[in-house]
Amino acid sequence: MKPTHLQTKPQYSAFGRSWMFDPEITFLNHGAFGACPIPILEKQHQFRQQLEQQTFHFFVREYEALLDQARQELACFVGANPEELVFVPNATTGINAVLRSLPFSEQDELLTTNHEYNACRNVLEFVAERTNAKIIVADIPFP
Incomplete structure (x- = not known):
């Protein structure tokens, strides 16, 4: 017999229906392998079509302008x-770029939480070991 909480199908809001998730699964791990919302997948498809139809034109004439436009919109949003904004492939790459570029010393403290993503925690350890900075972990109860 299944546990009671698994007997009914989840009811998704309009926001929840923006993903292609299996309705039998409750997906919680966007950090490691985040799924894209359907409108993003559709836009990616449009960009792939542009790229495949005129590869040289796309990279030489359109790509940088598209990145600049996206950067401008993100800058307004945040x-x-x-x-002063750059795009990185993922959070781990971004954390690496920032932490490894700063001149930490033994007087510095690197603050994180006990919910830190392990790959990012590894970068903190790497930087702390080389610079003698101290890692401070703020304990945040779950949930």
């Missing part, structure tokens, strides 16, 4: 200067 209240930042678009000239």
